[in-house]
Amino acid sequence: MRLHQLDITAFGPFGGSQKVDFDDLSAAGIFLLHGPTGAGKTSVLDAVCYALYGTVPGTRQSGQGLTLRSDHAAPSTRTEIRLELTVAGRRLEVTRQPPWERPKKRGTGTTLDKAQSWLREYDPVAGSWKDLSRSHQEIGEEITQLLGMSREQFCQVVLLPQGDFARFLRADAEARGRLLGRLFDTHRFAEVEKRLAERRRTTEAEVRAGDAELLADAHRMHQAAGDATAGDGTTGDGTALPELAPGDPGLAEDVLAWAAVARSTARERLTIAHCARAAAESARAAAGHVLDDVRELARLQRRLAEARERAAHLEERAEDHREAQARMERARKAEAVAPALDLRDETETEHRRAAEAETRARALLPQEYADAGAGGLAAAARRAAEELGGLESARRAEQRLASVVAERADLDRQERADDDVLQEAESWLAGWDTVRAGLQSRIESAQEAATRAEQLAERRDPARKRLDAARLRDQLAGDTDEAQARVLALGERALASRAHWLDLKEQRLQGIAAELAANLTDGQPCAVCGATEHPELARKIDGHVDRDAEERALTAYQSADEERAGAERRLGVVREALAAATAEAGDTPTDQLDRQLAELEESCAEARRGASGLHVAQEELRRAEHERELRLAAGQEAAVRAASRTTRRDTLDRERTSLEEELAQARGTADSVAARAAHLERLAAWLTDAADAARAAEDSAQRLKDADARLADAAFRAGFDTPRAAAAALLDDTAHRDLQRRLDAWQSEDAAVRAVLAESDTAAAGRQPAADLPAAERAAEAAGQRLQDAVSAWDAAERRRTELDRLSARATDSVRRLAPLREEYDRVARMAGLAAGTSADNERKMRLEAYVLAARLEQVAAAATVRLRRMSAGRYTLVHSDDRAGRGRSGLGLHVVDAWTGRERDTATLSGGETFFASLALALGLADVVTDEAGGVRLDTLFIDEGFGSLDDQTLDEVLDVLDSLRERDRSVGIVSHVADLRRRIHAQLEIVKGRSGSVVRQRGSG
Structure with a gap:
């Protein structure tokens, strides 16, 4: 990996845009990054790491995002990092913009813009850049895959941090192991240890669960066999259940042996209970036969006594039975007269209702119609209806007159309302x-x-x-x-x-x-x-x-x-x-x-x-102008309505006079035509109802005479002197059913008593002595109790034997199933102990992860020694030690061999300058090993942060020679230091100058 160019905008202490040309700086092999404290030397390295991984190194990665933005930047300038580099033969450009609070385009305040990222690749054939991705996740995965290192590994290998390797040099085995574990990604070996330990715990829990289940079955068998015990925790033959716990050796054999003895004892007791049950069943059957014979004799004797008592009772009620039969015969004769009686009652009721209706209808008529017959009443009703038809035209005229009067009154009300509107409008307009x-x-x-x-x-x-x-x-x-x-x-x-x-x-x-x-x-x-x-x-x-x-x-x-x-x-x-x-x-x-x-x-x-009163006054003026317009319009409309009302009033007055003259002739002496018509309607209805009622009364009187004649004839034919005597002999349904039930009951009882007294076995039982039923029942009950006890004992023995067989089979299956699980637990426990360093076979008590890290540390020490010897003029050599250290661990010790004394001693005894170049050699060696571990990625650019101020001139020359030799691997090294002497020794420099408006970059190449 080689860095070419870095562009920084509004990042950290850099308020504006700064550019770093690594190609120019790397031409000399070594370049110096210097500046006063707080100027932003480390921020340049942070920008490189942020461009690649989207985060900054070490503890500075907490609180990222908005805190990465420079406080010196202009509000409209966005923070941006752009890095151009070559890795794995590909020239890439990574651009990252963290989230920032920018000013709103409209209005005041700020709004949050999300983070953005770009990844581009240079195409040498086309001579231009092409876009690869704008996804944070895809860019991170691409960079990590190309570099072959995580962010932590990159910060340890490329950005050799200030003081970290001095602490690593003096650290104990635990701290050194944590750092090496992060760099070499040995967590998979720790996961192996963890998985083995978890597997051991799992299999151990399964074995103990199996043993617990087996012991539970043993205790269940002990409980099942408990009915046959003597109360001392032993079975019937004196064999006690062993005291066992999960994990005890020989547990399975002891449980199976005890189960076999318990099953044998249960089978013997089942045989004994079976024999006792058979004897009890025979005795119970014999007692049952005797009890049945005695019960039958007692039943026949009771039956004979009851029949004799019932016969005496029938004899006492014989006279009542004959009277009931005579009454039933008279009732059957009276039933032939019942239809005539019902018809006469119905006709009488109908005649009474018709007479009452005629009386009510005649009470409503005037006195002049009191003696009129049905025909006269009907003729008077027709005359009233004809007179009512002649009043229909007068009724319509009366309704029209009411409408005319109402409309005339409405016109008067409108005139008064319009006068009020005109007066109010004139009054309001006067003060406008x-x-x-x-x-x-x-x-x-x-x-x-x-x-x-x-x-x-x-x-x-x-x-x-x-x-x-x-x-x-x-x-x-x-x-x-x-x-x-x-x-x-x-x-x-x-x-x-x-x-x-x-x-x-x-x-x-x-x-x-x-x-x-x-x-x-x-x-x-x-x-x-x-x-x-x-x-x-x-x-x-x-x-x-x-x-x-x-x-x-x-x-x-x-x-x-x-x-x-x-x-x-x-x-x-x-x-x-x-x-x-x-x-x-x-x-x-x-x-x-x-x-x-x-x-x-x-x-x-x-x-x-x-x-503040401007808007209110303007609104009031607008409302007043609108009100003036409304007042003027209302006055004009009222004047128009007044002119039209005058013509309509004259028309209504003429129509009213004509209607009143017509109605005066039509209503006669009544108050109105409607009252005259209502009187005629009532009179016609009363006359019609009275005529109908008179005709109905005459018809019902004739039907009543006919019904009396038919009733007298029916009573004579049925054998009764008068209709009244026939009505008295009738029975209603309830009395008839009760009398018939009494007659039927007496006959049934008499037949039943005669049948019992005629039975031969009942008569024979009456001649024998009285049966002793309680004695036979006590004997049968005693035999049944003995049988019940025998059956209970047999049932308990059968259940005990079945349960012991089931539990024994279940225990045998558990023992067979646990055998391979016990073998697996022994094998996993040995492997977990060996990997965790707790097994006796692991002599140095070294964990698996520590064993792998020890091999890596040995490689690091060998690579670091090559440079350490040159820095120390051949005096010091780094070696790793597998002696046991803190908490019994071993394999991660680090010692230094002093060639001047020939003795091996702790790295903590080195002086300040010796500690620096020893830790520097260790860092460079670790970088080589981590690079090889990451897949052999070429690291052409390295940065070393501080520590040179502790070296004397001769040692500083030797250290610089070693760093200069890194060019043999085609590397360039950037040194971050305050040492003034380095500014004279190293010509290629990148100076960070701080000021009130932020830091700026000054670059001087190798020329």
């Missing part, structure tokens, strides 16, 4: 000129107030801004004093720290001989004089200052100096802000500006209140 003048005056006053409010509003906004600037001016004046005091205090502290550092440096130089002597070995040349013999070594005195103490003092001085510089920059910023605020606010006091703004606000509010 005054109302219009008042409304126009209000409109002109409101318009003048609106103009005044706009003028005051234009003066209010500058006054408010000036007041805000004055308040900021007052605040910044206090901040300036505080910042100036802090600069003075921090300057004094920096001077004291520098003096302390120079003192320690001078003390160390005075005792440097003792420090050099500590590293001398007999036979090895002295670094100062070259001698191989060292007869008198310099010794350290009390209070000797070593290199670590000097470096700590230098670090403290640099920290104090940076803090002082930061305070000075803060003071400059505050002074610039104070000057800007003073220029805008002027020298006018803040309270005076506040009063001026308050007066403007009050005046503006008063003018707006006056202008």
Whole structure:
């Protein structure tokens, strides 16, 4: 992978658009990325990572999205990263735009635009770019597949992070294992361990569940055999159920053996119960036969006694039976007279109703018709109907007269309403000129107030801004004093720290001989004089200052100096802000500006209140003009209606006079024609009803005489002296049914008694002694109880034997089913223990993932040693150790071998500079191994972040030589550092310069 060009817009500290030409920088093999703290050196690397993966490295990836946007960017400038690179022989261009809050195109405020991505590829044949995708997911998958690395691997291999490998160098086995696991993606081996452990737990649970089920069956068999126990937990033959638990060895054999003994005992007891049941059944049958004979004898004796009692009772009721038979005979004769009796009653009722109707109808007639017959009444009804027909024309004339009178009254009401409308319109129009003048005056006053409010509003906004600037001016004046005091205090502290550092440096130089002597070995040349013999070594005195103490003092001085510089920059910023605020606010006091703004606000509010009545006055004027038009129109319409009413009133008066003359002749003495017609209608109806009632009464009287004659004749033929005697002999349905039921019951009872007394076996039973039924029942009951007990005992023995057979077969199946599961559990448990490092066969207690990582660490150490030897002039070699470390783990140890002493020691004993170039070598070696692990992807561009300030000149030269040798693998290396000496040694540079409007990029190529 080779980077060609990076374009950054509104990203991080870069407020505008910046361009980085990696082709020009990479021509020299090594290039330097430098700039002051906070300028944005790391943001350049963040932009590369964001373009490729859509996220930034490490902890900076939290809170992305809107936070990636530069605070220095213009509101209309969108954040964008564009990276052009070559990977796997393909030249690609990746463009990413994170989400941003842009100003709305219409109105005020902002709106959120979603993130966008583009991926293009250069076609060398066509000489142009072609689009590949605009999907975030597809672009991420394409880049990851081409690079062969995840974002974490890329950040560890291409962007060698500041301090990470120093921590990796000194880390314990657990922390080192976590980092290697992320880089080499060994989670699949951890998943194997996890799956084996889960499989072991699963199979163990299945085995224990099977054992628990087997034990449950054993306890069920014990309960099933419990009826045959003596209450001491043993079966009938004294064999006790073993005390067993899931997982116990030999559990299956013990359960099956105990089940066999229980089944044998249950079969023996079943045979005994069967014999007892057969004997009880025979005894119960004999007792049953005896009981049946005694019951039959007792039944016949009771039957004979009951028959004799019933015969005596019949004899007592014989006279009543004969009387009932005579009454039934008279009732049958009277039934022949019943139709005539019913006809006479119906005819009498009909005649009575007809007479009552005639009386009611005659009561309504005038006195002159009181003695008239049916014919006279009908003739009078016809005359009244004819007179009623002659009044029809007069009734229509009377209805028309009512309509004419109503219409005439309505015309009078309309005339009065129109007079009111005309008077109201004239009164309202008389004051129209005054109302219009008042409304126009209000409109002109409101318009003048609106103009005044706009003028005051234009003066209010500058006054408010000036007041805000004055308040900021007052605040910044206090901040300036505080910042100036802090600069003075921090300057004094920096001077004291520098003096302390120079003192320690001078003390160390005075005792440097003792420090050099500590590293001398007999036979090895002295670094100062070259001698191989060292007869008198310099010794350290009390209070000797070593290199670590000097470096700590230098670090403290640099920290104090940076803090002082930061305070000075803060003071400059505050002074610039104070000057800007003073220029805008002027020298006018803040309270005076506040009063001026308050007066403007009050005046503006008063003018707006006056202008607020403009719309109301305009609406009132419009409504008044509309009302005037309505009043004028209403007056004109009322005048037109008055003219038409005069003609209509004369016509109605003439028609009314004619109708009144006609009606006076038609109504006679009645109040109206309608009253005269109503009287004639009632009279005709009464006369008709009375004639009909008179004819009906005459007809019913004749039918009543005929019915009396037929009834007398029917009673004589039936044998009764009078019709009244025949009516008395009749029975209603209820009495007839009751009498017949009594006669039938007596006859049935008499026949039944005679039949019982004639039975031979009943008569024979009466001659025998009385039967003793209770004694026979007690004997049969005792025999039945003995049989029931025997059957219960046999049934319990049968159920016990069946249940024991079922449970024994089930236990046998469980044992057969558990056998292969136990074998699988033993095999899985051995494999899980071996992979987890807990098995006795795993001597070093090394987990499977740690074993794979140990092999990778060995490769990393070998690759790192090649560069470490060059950086350390052949002194140091990195080796990995499989000694047991924290929590019993092993295989991830890392030691350094010192060629000067020939001893292997912990990497934590390296000095600061030695730690840096050792961790750098480790990082480069890890990059090579991870690259090979990722599929051999060429990494032509690397970045190394900081750490060079801890190296002396000679070591720095050796480190740079090693980095320069990376060009042998066609790589270019970018060094991110503050070290000033590197600016003289490395000609290709990318400088980040920060300013008030954001950072900018300055590039200098190898030329």
